[in-house]
Amino acid sequence: MSYYLILLVGAVLVNNFVLSRFLGCCPFLGVSKRMDTALGMSGAVVFVMVAASAVTWCIDNWILKPNGLEYIHTLAFILVIASLVQFIDIAMKRFLPPLHAALGIFLPLITTNCAVLGVAELNFKGETGFFESVFFALAAALGFGLALVIFSGIREKLEHANPPRSFRGIALALVTGGLLALAFMGFSGLDKGLERAL
Amino acid sequence: MRTVKSSFKFKGGVHPAYHKELARGKAIERMPVPAELAISMSQHLGAPAKCIVKAGDYVRRGQLIGERNGFISVSVRASADGLVKAVEKRIGASGQYADSVIIDTTATAPEAAPSAEAFALKPIAWRSATREELLQRIEEAGISGMGGAGFPTVVKLSPPPNKRCEYLIVNGAECEPYLTADFRLMLERADRIRAGVEIMRKILGHPAVRIAVEANKPEAVVALEKAFADIEGNVEIVILPVLYPQGSEKHQIYATVGRIVPEPPQLPIDVGCVVENVGTVAAIADAVEKGECLVERITTVSGDVVNEPKNILAPVGVKYSDLVAFAGGTSAAPVKVISGGTMMGFAVSTLEIATTKTTSGILLLSEKSVFQFTSQPCINCGRCLRACPMRLNPAAISKAVEADDVATAERAHVMSCIECGACSFVCPAHRTITQFCRRAKSSIRARIAAEKARAAEASAKKESSK
Amino acid sequence: MVVAVLSIAFIGFAAAVLLAFADKFLSVREDPRIGLITAALPGANCGGCGFPGCDGYARALVAGTAPNGACAAGGGECAKAVAEILGVAATATEKRVALVKCCGSRSEAIRIGDYNGICDCNVAAATAGGDKGCVYGCLGYGACANVCPKGAISISDGLAKVDKRLCIGCGKCVSACPRRIIALVPASASIHVLCSNPEKGPEVRKVCGVGCIGCRLCERNSGGKEAGHFEFAGFLAKVNYSNPPFDSQIVSKCPAKCISEDPHTGSGH
Numbered sequence: 001m002s003y004y005l006i007l008l009v010g011a012v013l014v015n016n017f018v019l020s021r022f023l024g025c026c027p028f029l030g031v032s033k034r035m036d037t038a039l040g041m042s043g044a045v046v047f048v049m050v051a052a053s054a055v056t057w058c059i060d061n062w063i064l065k066p067n068g069l070e071y072i073h074t075l076a077f078i079l080v081i082a083s084l085v086q087f088i089d090i091a092m093k094r095f096l097p098p099l100h101a102a103l104g105i106f107l108p109l110i111t112t113n114c115a116v117l118g119v120a121e122l123n124f125k126g127e128t129g130f131f132e133s134v135f136f137a138l139a140a141a142l143g144f145g146l147a148l149v150i151f152s153g154i155r156e157k158l159e160h161a162n163p164p165r166s167f168r169g170i171a172l173a174l175v176t177g178g179l180l181a182l183a184f185m186g187f188s189g190l191d192k193g194l195e196r197a198l
Numbered sequence: 199m200r201t202v203k204s205s206f207k208f209k210g211g212v213h214p215a216y217h218k219e220l221a222r223g224k225a226i227e228r229m230p231v232p233a234e235l236a237i238s239m240s241q242h243l244g245a246p247a248k249c250i251v252k253a254g255d256y257v258r259r260g261q262l263i264g265e266r267n268g269f270i271s272v273s274v275r276a277s278a279d280g281l282v283k284a285v286e287k288r289i290g291a292s293g294q295y296a297d298s299v300i301i302d303t304t305a306t307a308p309e310a311a312p313s314a315e316a317f318a319l320k321p322i323a324w325r326s327a328t329r330e331e332l333l334q335r336i337e338e339a340g341i342s343g344m345g346g347a348g349f350p351t352v353v354k355l356s357p358p359p360n361k362r363c364e365y366l367i368v369n370g371a372e373c374e375p376y377l378t379a380d381f382r383l384m385l386e387r388a389d390r391i392r393a394g395v396e397i398m399r400k401i402l403g404h405p406a407v408r409i410a411v412e413a414n415k416p417e418a419v420v421a422l423e424k425a426f427a428d429i430e431g432n433v434e435i436v437i438l439p440v441l442y443p444q445g446s447e448k449h450q451i452y453a454t455v456g457r458i459v460p461e462p463p464q465l466p467i468d469v470g471c472v473v474e475n476v477g478t479v480a481a482i483a484d485a486v487e488k489g490e491c492l493v494e495r496i497t498t499v500s501g502d503v504v505n506e507p508k509n510i511l512a513p514v515g516v517k518y519s520d521l522v523a524f525a526g527g528t529s530a531a532p533v534k535v536i537s538g539g540t541m542m543g544f545a546v547s548t549l550e551i552a553t554t555k556t557t558s559g560i561l562l563l564s565e566k567s568v569f570q571f572t573s574q575p576c577i578n579c580g581r582c583l584r585a586c587p588m589r590l591n592p593a594a595i596s597k598a599v600e601a602d603d604v605a606t607a608e609r610a611h612v613m614s615c616i617e618c619g620a621c622s623f624v625c626p627a628h629r630t631i632t633q634f635c636r637r638a639k640s641s642i643r644a645r646i647a648a649e650k651a652r653a654a655e656a657s658a659k660k661e662s663s664k
Numbered sequence: 665m666v667v668a669v670l671s672i673a674f675i676g677f678a679a680a681v682l683l684a685f686a687d688k689f690l691s692v693r694e695d696p697r698i699g700l701i702t703a704a705l706p707g708a709n710c711g712g713c714g715f716p717g718c719d720g721y722a723r724a725l726v727a728g729t730a731p732n733g734a735c736a737a738g739g740g741e742c743a744k745a746v747a748e749i750l751g752v753a754a755t756a757t758e759k760r761v762a763l764v765k766c767c768g769s770r771s772e773a774i775r776i777g778d779y780n781g782i783c784d785c786n787v788a789a790a791t792a793g794g795d796k797g798c799v800y801g802c803l804g805y806g807a808c809a810n811v812c813p814k815g816a817i818s819i820s821d822g823l824a825k826v827d828k829r830l831c832i833g834c835g836k837c838v839s840a841c842p843r844r845i846i847a848l849v850p851a852s853a854s855i856h857v858l859c860s861n862p863e864k865g866p867e868v869r870k871v872c873g874v875g876c877i878g879c880r881l882c883e884r885n886s887g888g889k890e891a892g893h894f895e896f897a898g899f900l901a902k903v904n905y906s907n908p909p910f911d912s913q914i915v916s917k918c919p920a921k922c923i924s925e926d927p928h929t930g931s932g933h
Contacts, residue, residue: 059675069668076675083679090686156606160597162575293793547777547792571780600782602810630781637787 002198004135010191011139017115018147019177019184024115028148029173031106033159038152042145044106046138049119051088052081053137056120057130070124077120085111115144151180199426201419201435204410206456208449210587211441212620214375214541216414221378221500221507226386229512229524231278231303236288236552237263237515240296242342243349244270249297255282256311260318260491263299266337272350273340277493277513279314281305291537291544291551298552301515319489324397332401332486339485340555341492345369345445345475346538348556351482354474355401357467363402364470365455368395368409368479370418371438371445374539377559379496380476382509384411384418387480388425394479397486399431402472406432408454414440442541443587443618447473461614477558492555499525501562503532512553518560519549532562541619571628582621582631588614592621596634607638615639697749698722704745706737710813710834725750736760736848737832760848761831762817762838766802767858767922769821772873773801784810789842797871800843800861808837808846828926853908855915857882859922862898868920876900876922885914 015021018028024045031041056077064073089107092100110116119140123133154176163172240246247264251257257276264274280303288298322335336352343349357363368391372380384391395407409426411419422435436454438444447466448459450473457469466473477495484490493514500507505526512521518535522528536543537551537560553560582592591610598606612635621631701722709717713734715724724730725746732750733743739759774797779788785807788794794803804822809815816830817837826837828851838846845860857876861868865877878899886893886909893909895902901923903909915925 063671063675067667067671069671072668072672075672079672079676079679083683086683087686090683090690093692094690160594160601160603160606289793289799291792293790295793295799545777545792547795573780633781633787633791636790637782637784640786640790 006191006194006198007132007136008139008142009194011136012143012146013184013187014189014191016143016147016184016187017118017140018144019181020188021118022181023118024113024144025177027106027109027113027115028144028151029170029177031109032148032152032155032173035149035152035156037106038148039145041106041109042141042148045110045113045115045144046141048081048085048088048107048110048113049116049137049141049144050134052084052116053119053123053133054130055080055084057123057133060124061130073124074117074121077117077124081116081120082111115140147180147184151177154180199423199429199433199435201423201437204436204438204453206453207439207441208452208587209589210585210620211443211449212585212623213440214442214623216375217500218376218378218381218414220376220502220504221498221509222381224378224382224506224508226382226496226509226511227524229510229516229521231513232516232520233302233304234283234517235277235280235301235303235513235515236298236517237274237277237301238288238290238296238298238552238554239264239274240290240294241274241348241514241554241556242272243347244268244272246296247271247274249285249299251282251285251299253282253284256280256305256308257282257299257301258312258314258317260314260493262317270350270353272342272348272352273337275340275491275493276301277515278303279307289548289551290554291546291557293544298515319485319491321489322486324400324486327486329401332397335486336482339481339491341478341481341485342555343475344477344481344495344555344558346542346556346558348554351474351478354467354472355398357402357472361467362470363405363467363472365451365472366395366398366402366405366407367450367454367471367473368407368476369445369447369450369473370409370411370415370422370476371450372415373412373440373442373445374541374543374558376500376561377498377539378500379498379509379558381415381418383476383480383496384415385421388418388421390480390483391422391476392425392429392483393487394481394483395426395433396429397482398472398474398479404431405470405472407434409433409435410438410444410450410454411435412438412440412444442620443616446587446616446618448616449587461611495553495555495557497521497553497557498559499562500559501532501564502567503528503530503562503564505529514555515552517549518546518551518553521553521560522549522562528562530564533565534563534568536561536563541623542617573629574627576629577627579626581624581626585620585624587618587620588616590615592631592635595638596621596629596631599634599638604638604641607635608642612638613642695726697726700749701725701746704738704749705735705742706832708737708813708832708834710737710832710836737834759851760833761828761851762808762826762833762835762846763849763856764802764808764817764824764826765845765847765856765858765860766800766823766843767874767924768796768798768801768872769823769874770804771821773798773822773875774871779805786840786842794843798861798868798875800845800859801872802845803843807840807842811836811840849903849905850908853903853905854926855903855909855912856924856926857894857901857903857922858924859900859920862900864899868899874921877920879919882909882914882918882923885917886911 017023027041031037059076059080064070085107119137158172239249245268248267249264251263259276259278261276263276266273280301283300283302285299287295290296333352341351370380370384438453443449451457451459451466451471459466459469481492494511496509496511498509499521508525510521510524535546537546538558576593576597586592595607595610595612615635617632617636619632625631702719705718707718713721715721732746735742775795776797777795779795781787781791783805785803785805788803788805796803802823804819806819808824809817809819814830814832816827817824833848835848859876861875868875868877882901883894892904892907895904912925915923
């Protein structure tokens with residue numbers, strides 16, 4: 001149990017996908033203007049990451065590893081994730097229209113998002129078990145969501161500010177993102193400490 | 199009857215300089231009827247009254263000239279005998295134009311004109327009268343709240359049957375700087391307030407009565423204690439700490455009975471309270487016992503350029519310039535003229551505005567007492583948060599509205615704002631925070647009205663297609 | 665090598681089959697015309713048509729609940745393209761632009777107070793009725809410029825001015841103005857009366873140096889009443905935009921200097 005707690009803290013705070021691994025920067029900057037779209041995006045990422053890591057684990061362990069094909073895993077993962085997201089998009093529109101209305105426009109945006117691929121890659125490297133992989137994906141997605149929600153909250157406040165012309169828009173967003181990453185550096189070592197404490 | 203100190207002190211609030219000494223010692227003086235009166239049809243909250251006279255008519259004091267137009271509305275009566283010169287749009291203190299009846303009081307009455315007695319209301323022996331009779335009289339007399347907002351009194355006194363009034367709170371706080379009209383009224387006409395309280399108590403089904411007076415008016419407390427000495431039932435005079443905005447309905451309720459009025463659209467009656475200004479209470483007594491309509495009120499004319507600051511009993515509809523002339527004119531040209539108090543009043547750009555039933559004061563201020571400022575960006579100091587008596591976040595609201603983001607302001611509960619001005623008062627960056635709140639509120643109200651209209655239109659369309 | 669190629673091919677094929685299956689049996693079909701019409705509309709999402717954005721208007725068009733030609737920004741060409749997609753005849757719309765009917769600049773129109781509050785006309789108008797002596801005049805605090813989706817309105821010398829070339833005629837400024845002095849007029853008209861004060865001459869003169877005094881010289885100079893280039897409301901001349909005048913003589917002969925020829929073709933900003 002404590003192992004999963006450490007995994008959670010590690011993925012959400014210490015090795016936050018956006019703020020310390022710098023994966024998924026595109027949606028982090030692109031859909032963080034408003035809190036409600038940020039929440040929608042976070043939901044979509046949780047959904048896709050969990051599904052993608054489950055599928056890629058199966059591909060990895062049932063097709064690639066038995067045949068000694070680890071060296072083409074990136075190619076296989078991209079292929080699988082891209083079609084998976086497309087499939088989820090179509091199926092969701094049919095069976096869960098309210099959920100699709102909430103997350104729909106974000107799904108195509110994360111088809112080949114580096115954060116999604118990153119989770120698969122890290123699971124591949126770590127040679128983790130199935131449940132562990134899926135849990136790690138969930139934790140990573142929650143970390144991404146946390147960063148996105150915090151960032152969008154700050155950006156909503158920044159909208160009301162009146163910065164110098166050259167700082168307006170994405171410039172100030174990047175500066176803010178950098179400061180947020182610095183702030184998250186404060187969590188480094190938390191997982192080690194937790195490990196020792198438990 | 200007993201006198202108690204308030205045991206509830208609301209959080210927030212400010213202490214502006216009161217300057218009440220200018221007019222507090224001046225007894226109420228009745229002003230002679232001026233040559234011209236301009237009586238607005240929109241002297242209250244809600245729909246303007248429907249004007250029923252036209253140019254050339256001769257009207258008598260107390261004659262009905264504006265009919266109540268809808269539920270939230272009040273009738274309007276002529277304040278003096280005279281000839282209707284015109285019915286035209288005139289600007290009011292709040293900057294809104296409203297139909298006004300212009301009366302020339304110097305004209306002689308034509309022989310065909312009915313006598314004044316024809317319009318006089320008969321006194322009612324209220325102890326034996328029914329509740330409906332009393333309410334009808336209050337409506338006939340055209341009484342609306344005299345504290346400032348001008349809410350129709352009849353509406354306030356007829357709560358829906360499922361809600362019971364437990365407390366009648368009489369508001370004599372008068373927390374606005376400069377104003378002393380209510381203070382003089384309590385001092386000189388405490389017996390009228392007592393009569394009014396007894397009548398209202400009867401109408402509301404005998405609730406407990408709380409009379410709220412700020413601690414800086416001890417003379418008024420003495421006068422009230424004398425007048426109420428032998429009253430029966432649960433009556434208390436509550437002495438409130440001196441703090442602005444103690445006179446706000448919601449804060450008054452909290453200070454006297456410790457109840458908190460929830461967010462709009464909830465009203466004081468939802469927590470079992472009805473709050474009326476002392477002026478309204480006295481007006482009710484006059485209307486019932488003497489048959490006098492609400493056609494005159496006490497207005498404080500004060501400020502440092504006024505030669506003789508005074509509390510003037512003047513007919514409703516008298517021009518500000520006439521009032522100022524009655525107060526001895528000005529020693530220098532005022533830099534700012536405010537209708538109402540300095541915290542919540544309206545700055546006006548001309549003295550050619552007529553008073554209404556809610557004009558509690560006219561302040562003419564010199565350059566010395568007017569603070570000239572330029573607004574600057576918010577420095578996030580948080581003083582407005584501490585000052586806000588509604589516990590809102592005025593800084594966030596003002597910044598959002600400044601960036602045209604009314605939705606965020608609405609999420610920050612801007613609709614609960616009572617526009618008391620405490621935030622603007624304390625702001626070190628001199629931001630016009632209250633004005634931002636007002637702007638957000640008006641655009642939210644406009645949006646809600648538009649939505650309602652659209653919904654009504656859609657349902658009408660559905661009906662017709664059926 | 666062969667195993668690798670086959671494996672990837674197999675995964676790819678499986679995914680393709682899955683997607684083909686999903687597309688065939690699961691997908692929800694939309695009217696393709698919605699996409700085509702959205703593409704044909706200007707895409708400014710100005711809301712001038714009364715629908716939430718161009719996409720909303722396209723949906724309403726396809727559903728038949730909106731009339732074609734409600735898009736003032738797109739004009740006739742756009743209506744024609746939409747009509748082609750819908751397969752119905754186009755209704756011609758003339759391009760209309762906003763016009764601020766006031767020319768009382770700071771030097772000409774009297775200000776009766778110092779307004780020191782929020783820079784917004786609606787708020788200024790609610791404060792003692794505004795600081796301008798003329799209650800029909802432009803306050804110049806930019807409520808119209810704030811809502812303009814194209815940045816076509818600029819404020820200079822206490823007056824709002826519309827850049828005719830940038831204006832798309834969405835009409836947002838018309839409803840934003842608390843004084844109701846902005847109107848949509850045909851872009852082809854070149855002569856305008858820039859005043860909205862219907863009071864008598866002396867009353868207007870008291871508050872503004874360039875207000876219309878209702879002398880009717882413009883009507884006389886444009887061929888009299890029969891020509892019908894001007895209409896009068898009280899003591900205010902109005903251009904009859906169904907029959908606008910074009911003679912620039914009218915401009916120079918206006919004694920109040922409130923008639924102007926194409927006043928708002930300036931650069932804007």
